[in-house]
Amino acid sequence: xxxxxxxxxxxxxxxxxxxxxxxxxxxxxxxxxxxxxxxxxxxxxxxxxxxxxxxxxxxxxxxxxxxxxxxxxxxxxxxxxxxxxxxxxxxxxxxxxxxxxxxxxxxxxxxxxxxxxxxxxxxxxxxxxxxxxxxxxxxxxxxxxxxxxxxxxxxxxxxxxxxxxxxxxxxxxxxxxxxxxxxxxxxxxxxxxxxxxxxxxxxxxxxxxxxxxxxxxxxxxxxxxxxxxxxxxxxxxxxxxxxxxxxxxxxxxxxxxxxxxxxxxxxxxxxxxxxxxxxxxxxxxxxxxxxxxxxxxxxxxxxxxxxxxxxxx
Numbered sequence: 001x002x003x004x005x006x007x008x009x010x011x012x013x014x015x016x017x018x019x020x021x022x023x024x025x026x027x028x029x030x031x032x033x034x035x036x037x038x039x040x041x042x043x044x045x046x047x048x049x050x051x052x053x054x055x056x057x058x059x060x061x062x063x064x065x066x067x068x069x070x071x072x073x074x075x076x077x078x079x080x081x082x083x084x085x086x087x088x089x090x091x092x093x094x095x096x097x098x099x100x101x102x103x104x105x106x107x108x109x110x111x112x113x114x115x116x117x118x119x120x121x122x123x124x125x126x127x128x129x130x131x132x133x134x135x136x137x138x139x140x141x142x143x144x145x146x147x148x149x150x151x152x153x154x155x156x157x158x159x160x161x162x163x164x165x166x167x168x169x170x171x172x173x174x175x176x177x178x179x180x181x182x183x184x185x186x187x188x189x190x191x192x193x194x195x196x197x198x199x200x201x202x203x204x205x206x207x208x209x210x211x212x213x214x215x216x217x218x219x220x221x222x223x224x225x226x227x228x229x230x231x232x233x234x235x236x237x238x239x240x241x242x243x244x245x246x247x248x249x250x251x252x253x254x255x256x257x258x259x260x261x262x263x264x265x266x267x268x269x270x271x272x273x274x275x276x277x278x279x280x281x282x283x284x285x286x287x288x289x290x291x292x293x294x295x296x297x298x299x300x301x302x303x304x305x306x307x308x309x310x311x312x313x
Contacts, residue, residue: 001194008187008202012210015180018173019052019214025170027218032163050238051174052076052211054246055181056203061250067258068185069250070125071200073242074116074266075208080235080242081273082299083209084216088235089292092223096287106278108143112136112240113274116247117267123260130251137244144237200262201310205303239274265309269302 053076057069089096115136119129188207192199215235250256276298280291 001191004187004190004194008184008191008206011180011183011187012207013180014176015052015056015184016210016213018176018180019211020217022051022170022173022177023214023218025166025173028166029163029170032166050076050241050246051177052181052214053208053242054249055178056185056207056211057246057250058253059178059182059185060203061253061256063185064254065185065189065199066125066250066254066256067262068189068199068203070120070247070258070262071203071266072207072211073246073250074262074270075204076211077239077242077270078266078273078299078302079208079212080215080239081270081277082295082302084212084219084235085277085287086292086295086299087216088219088223089287089295090289091220092287092289094286095289095291096223096281097285106282108140109236109240109278110271110274112140113243113271116243117263117271120247120258120263120267121260123263124255124257125247125251126255127252130248130255133244133248133251137240137248140240140244198259198310200259201306204266204306239270243270261309265306266302269305273298273302 053069053072056072057066060066060069060072085096116133119125119132184207188202189199192202215238219235273295276295277287280287280295
């Protein structure tokens with residue numbers, strides 16, 4: 001058991017660090033070509049920073065354990081919306097200021113979070129469900145693309161030399177990320193079997209918290225340097241990609257049955273975390289420290305409910 005735990009934690013560490021470097025190098029490449037903050041946030045960093053849970057979920061589906069990947073995706077979304085937002089707000093100087101219209105389509109955003117809950121409420125995701133989820137995510141990205149003209153702020157002091165080196169380092173980071181994800185799934189399932197708990201609980205807690213570390217690190221740096229829009233864009237974009245496109249991908253790879261409580265409990269917690277975060281952001285255009293604390297308390301509550309529902313205590 002201890003060997004499996006040690007190997008699982010080592011694999012998770014490789015997964016987290018490689019994702020962190022991938023976010024760093026992809027951001028540097030984007031800055032070198034003076035791409036706007038909006039595009040960097042939603043269409044580059046969001047995709048790269050969701051790569052840990054994306055790789056874990058795809059490898060899980062290929063290995064015939066898609067439930068593990070589903071737990072990682074939904075769990076990481078709850079962590080992003082409650083844990084990451086909460087920590088970022090607490091460590092910001094005066095709260096996270098919302099200077100853009102990122103959440104102007106808040107109703108559409110929340111409806112998209114409901115899509116995987118509705119489709120998976122019966123404990124089954126088919127290839128048809130996967131197509132619906134992917135199209136929903138694509139509609140969200142298309143909507144953002146149409147609004148991108150509202151976000152024209154460029155990075156200052158950007159230099160376009162050195163991008164080739166950063167590209168090579170990005171590829172190497174992604175290679176380590178894939179290897180880390182493969183062994184995270186393998187040893188995570190082994191460890192869950194060792195201690196006789198459902199594997200998706202390991203994905204829901206340890207994997208999901210670990211996989212949100214790149215977003216947390218990136219968002220903290222963004223807020224501290226006055227790029228609040230980057231922090232918000234990365235997290236919100238990541239959540240929608242996870243909830244629609246990535247769950248759709250694992251459904252296409254391997255349609256599967258799963259314990260309905262994963263969606264009925266974790267999925268519902270994800271929706272309420274999203275509703276809470278959007279409500280706080282819309283009120284006063286600032287995510288305050290008090291609101292950040294409330295989000296952290298909600299995350300702890302969601303973990304307690306998960307363990308209680310699965311008979312851990």
